[in-house]
Amino acid sequence: MPVPRHIMPYGVLFKFFVISTLISTNHACNKADxxxxxxxxxxxxLNWSSSSDCCHWEGITCDEDGRVTHLLLPSKRLHGGVSRSLGNLTHLSHLNLSHNLLSGSLEARMFLSLSYLEILDLSYNLFFGEVPLSLSSSYIRTVDFSSNQFNGTIPFSFLQHAWNLNSLNVSNNHFTGQIPSSICLRSSSLRVLDFSHNRFSGSIPLGLGNCSELEVFRAGENTLSGSLPSDIYNAQALQEISLHSNRLFGPISENIGKLSSLKLMLLHFNNLEGPLPPPLMNCTNLVEINLGFNRFSGNISVLDFSELTQLSKLDFVANLFTGILPISLYSCKSLKALRLAENNLEGQIQPEIVSLKSLSFLSLSENRLTNATGAMKILMGCKSLRVLLLSENFLGEEMPDVDIMDESSGFQNLSILSFYRCQLTGQVPLWLLKLKKLEVLDLSFNRLTGPIPGWLGTLPSLFLLILNHNLISGEFPKELCRLQALVSQNAATQTGYDYLELPIYYQRVNASVTPLQYKYLSNMPRAISLRNNSLSGNIPFEIGQLQLLRELDLSVNNLSGEIPNQISNLTSLERFDLSRNHLSGEIPASISSLHFLSSFTVAYNNLQGIIPSGTQIEGLNATAFEGNQGLCGAPLPNKCQQMNISNDTKDVHASNGKGVPWFHFSVIFGFIFGFWGVCGSLVFIRSWRHAYFLFLSNVKDKFLAMAN
Structure with a gap:
C-alpha cells in the first residue's frame, strides 16, 4: 500500500532531524563571543538572555563557524560605556552602534584585534576623549564618528592601514589640530571626507588631488585658514566642496573649470576675494553655488550663467559685486532661489525674470535698484514666488500703489515681503489685503503715514508684523487683535512650517547680537513691532486675545491711559516693550504671571504704585522702570514705605460720594470727646447737657449731609 503523500515516512523524518541538528550545531554561537x-x-x-545562542540575538549575525561577524544595533536606546571585551569579537566585520546614548571613551586596545572590520559606525552617541591611535584593519571601508563629543587630534597613524577606505566622517565633534594629510595616499578609493563642524585649524592639506575618486569634501565650520590648495582642482570626480564658515582667503583659481562634475559649491562665510573666474561657468552640473559673506568683486553682468541649466540655488549675498542683474541668469530654468543682496548692483528688475517659473525665493536687498512700482508689476508674474526681500532699495520713492494689483493672481503664494529701510513714502498699501498667504510683513524704517489699517487683522496667516520707525499715526486698531495666526492655535499650526530655500537673517531692533538665522518660518518670532511711530490713544483691552504672541513692541509712541490687565492673557509673551509713551496708572499685578517673559520695560512713562513681584520681574534691571516718578519697590532704589503716607492720604480723600467718609467721622468723634473733657469742668451739668445736645444735633446734620 503506498504511503499517503501528506504523511512523511519515519526514515525521512529522522534524516531531516539529524541534518537540522547538525546545521543548528554548526551555527551555534561561539562561547567566547x-x-x-x-x-x-x-x-x-534587547532581551538577549532569552536564548543561549547569541547568533539568534537581536542585531547579531554569525558566520558558519558560529563566530559573530555583524553587530548592528542602531537606535536601540543603549546607554553607558562600551567595554574593551568587544575587542574579543575578532571576526567582527560590521559594527553599527549609531543613534544611541552610549558614552565614555574608547579603549585604544579595543580595535587592535578587530583586523577584519569593514564598517565602523558610532555616530550620534555621547562618546568623548581621543580616538584610538590606529585602526588595524586593512579591510576598513567606512568610519563614522560623527555627532559625538570626541576631542584632541586625529593621529596621522589612525588610518595607516586603511587601504580600502572610501568614507571617513568625523563631523560635529570637538577635534582640534590639523586635518590629517596624505589620507589619499593611503587609499585611492576614497569618496567621502567629512571634517565639518569641529575646531580644526591650519590650512587645508595638500594631497587631495591624489584622491581620484573623491566625490565629497566637507570641512565647513572650523577655523581653517589659507587659500584653497592648488591640487584640489585635480580631484576631478568632486561633486561637493563644502568649506563654509572658516577663515579662508584668496581667489578661486581659473582651474575651477576642471571640476566638471561639481554639483555643490559651498564657500560662504570666508574671506575669499577677487573676481569669479569665467571657467566656473563650465561646471554645468552645478546645482547650488553659495559664495555669500565673502569679498568677491567684479562686474557680475559679464558672467554667462546660461549653461547652468541645473542650477537651483545661487547665493552671492554680502560681497562687492557691481553691474546690473545678469540677463543670462534668466536662462537658468531650474532656479528656485536667487540672492544677490548686499552688493553694489544697480538698475531695474527686467521683465525676463518671469521666465523663472520655479523661482520661490528672491532677495535683492541692499543694492541700488530703482523703480519700485515697475519692479512689483513685473514680479507679480513670478507665480511661484514665496519670499520677496527688496529692502534698502528704491530710496525715497513712493510705495507702489493699488493700481498694480489689478490681477487677482499676483503674489498669491507670497509668504514673506520686506521693504525694510527703503524710505518709501505713502501709506500701508491696500493691495496687501489680497495676499492671503502672507505670514511676515516688514515695512519698517520708511516714511509711511496715516493709520494702521484695520484690515491687516483679516490676513489669515500673518504672524509677524514689523512697522517700526515710520510716521504712522492714529490708534492701535482693535482689528489687529484678531490676527488668526496669533489668536487660534488651529490657525497657527497651518502657518510657518515651510522650509526656506535659503536661510533668512533677522536682526531685532536695537539688538547688538549677530543676526539670527532662520531656515524655517516656524522658527521666526510671532511678533508685532510698532516702535517709534506716532500712535496715540489707549492700548485696547482686546489685545489679550493675541495669546500666541511672543514679542510686542509699542515703545516710542504717544500711547496713553493704563496698561490693560488683559495683557496677562498673553501667556506666550517673551519680549514686551512699552517704554517712552505716556502711560499712567499702575503696572497690573497679573503681569507677574507671564512666566516666559525675558525682556520687559516700561521706562519713561507716567506710571505709579508698587512694581509687581514675581520671578520674571524681579530679575529685571532698574532701567526697565526708570523715568516713572510714581513707581516704587524693587528693583528701583526708592522703597515703597517712603510713599505710604501720600498714598494713604489719596485713599482717604478718595470718595465716590456714596460711601461713609471715615476720616471726617473720626475727626468729629474726637472733637466731641474733647469738648466733653474741656467743658464738663466749666459749666453746670444741666446747662452743659442742653448745649451738648444742641451741638450734637448740628454735628449729626452735617455728618449726614456729608455722608449723602
Whole structure:
C-alpha cells in the first residue's frame, strides 16, 4: 500500500532531524563571543538572555563557524560605556552602534584585534576623549564618528592601514589640530571626507588631488585658514566642496573649470576675494553655488550663467559685486532661489525674470535698484514666488500703489515681503489685503503715514508684523487683535512650517547680537513691532486675545491711559516693550504671571504704585522702570514705605460720594470727646447737657449731609 503523500515516512523524518541538528550545531554561537557580547555594554532593551545562542540575538549575525561577524544595533536606546571585551569579537566585520546614548571613551586596545572590520559606525552617541591611535584593519571601508563629543587630534597613524577606505566622517565633534594629510595616499578609493563642524585649524592639506575618486569634501565650520590648495582642482570626480564658515582667503583659481562634475559649491562665510573666474561657468552640473559673506568683486553682468541649466540655488549675498542683474541668469530654468543682496548692483528688475517659473525665493536687498512700482508689476508674474526681500532699495520713492494689483493672481503664494529701510513714502498699501498667504510683513524704517489699517487683522496667516520707525499715526486698531495666526492655535499650526530655500537673517531692533538665522518660518518670532511711530490713544483691552504672541513692541509712541490687565492673557509673551509713551496708572499685578517673559520695560512713562513681584520681574534691571516718578519697590532704589503716607492720604480723600467718609467721622468723634473733657469742668451739668445736645444735633446734620 503506498504511503499517503501528506504523511512523511519515519526514515525521512529522522534524516531531516539529524541534518537540522547538525546545521543548528554548526551555527551555534561561539562561547567566547557570547561572553564578550554579554559584557560589552548594558543592553536591557534587547532581551538577549532569552536564548543561549547569541547568533539568534537581536542585531547579531554569525558566520558558519558560529563566530559573530555583524553587530548592528542602531537606535536601540543603549546607554553607558562600551567595554574593551568587544575587542574579543575578532571576526567582527560590521559594527553599527549609531543613534544611541552610549558614552565614555574608547579603549585604544579595543580595535587592535578587530583586523577584519569593514564598517565602523558610532555616530550620534555621547562618546568623548581621543580616538584610538590606529585602526588595524586593512579591510576598513567606512568610519563614522560623527555627532559625538570626541576631542584632541586625529593621529596621522589612525588610518595607516586603511587601504580600502572610501568614507571617513568625523563631523560635529570637538577635534582640534590639523586635518590629517596624505589620507589619499593611503587609499585611492576614497569618496567621502567629512571634517565639518569641529575646531580644526591650519590650512587645508595638500594631497587631495591624489584622491581620484573623491566625490565629497566637507570641512565647513572650523577655523581653517589659507587659500584653497592648488591640487584640489585635480580631484576631478568632486561633486561637493563644502568649506563654509572658516577663515579662508584668496581667489578661486581659473582651474575651477576642471571640476566638471561639481554639483555643490559651498564657500560662504570666508574671506575669499577677487573676481569669479569665467571657467566656473563650465561646471554645468552645478546645482547650488553659495559664495555669500565673502569679498568677491567684479562686474557680475559679464558672467554667462546660461549653461547652468541645473542650477537651483545661487547665493552671492554680502560681497562687492557691481553691474546690473545678469540677463543670462534668466536662462537658468531650474532656479528656485536667487540672492544677490548686499552688493553694489544697480538698475531695474527686467521683465525676463518671469521666465523663472520655479523661482520661490528672491532677495535683492541692499543694492541700488530703482523703480519700485515697475519692479512689483513685473514680479507679480513670478507665480511661484514665496519670499520677496527688496529692502534698502528704491530710496525715497513712493510705495507702489493699488493700481498694480489689478490681477487677482499676483503674489498669491507670497509668504514673506520686506521693504525694510527703503524710505518709501505713502501709506500701508491696500493691495496687501489680497495676499492671503502672507505670514511676515516688514515695512519698517520708511516714511509711511496715516493709520494702521484695520484690515491687516483679516490676513489669515500673518504672524509677524514689523512697522517700526515710520510716521504712522492714529490708534492701535482693535482689528489687529484678531490676527488668526496669533489668536487660534488651529490657525497657527497651518502657518510657518515651510522650509526656506535659503536661510533668512533677522536682526531685532536695537539688538547688538549677530543676526539670527532662520531656515524655517516656524522658527521666526510671532511678533508685532510698532516702535517709534506716532500712535496715540489707549492700548485696547482686546489685545489679550493675541495669546500666541511672543514679542510686542509699542515703545516710542504717544500711547496713553493704563496698561490693560488683559495683557496677562498673553501667556506666550517673551519680549514686551512699552517704554517712552505716556502711560499712567499702575503696572497690573497679573503681569507677574507671564512666566516666559525675558525682556520687559516700561521706562519713561507716567506710571505709579508698587512694581509687581514675581520671578520674571524681579530679575529685571532698574532701567526697565526708570523715568516713572510714581513707581516704587524693587528693583528701583526708592522703597515703597517712603510713599505710604501720600498714598494713604489719596485713599482717604478718595470718595465716590456714596460711601461713609471715615476720616471726617473720626475727626468729629474726637472733637466731641474733647469738648466733653474741656467743658464738663466749666459749666453746670444741666446747662452743659442742653448745649451738648444742641451741638450734637448740628454735628449729626452735617455728618449726614456729608455722608449723602
Amino acid at each position: 557570547r561572553e564578550s557580547l554579554s559584557s560589552s555594554f548594558d543592553a536591557p532593551s
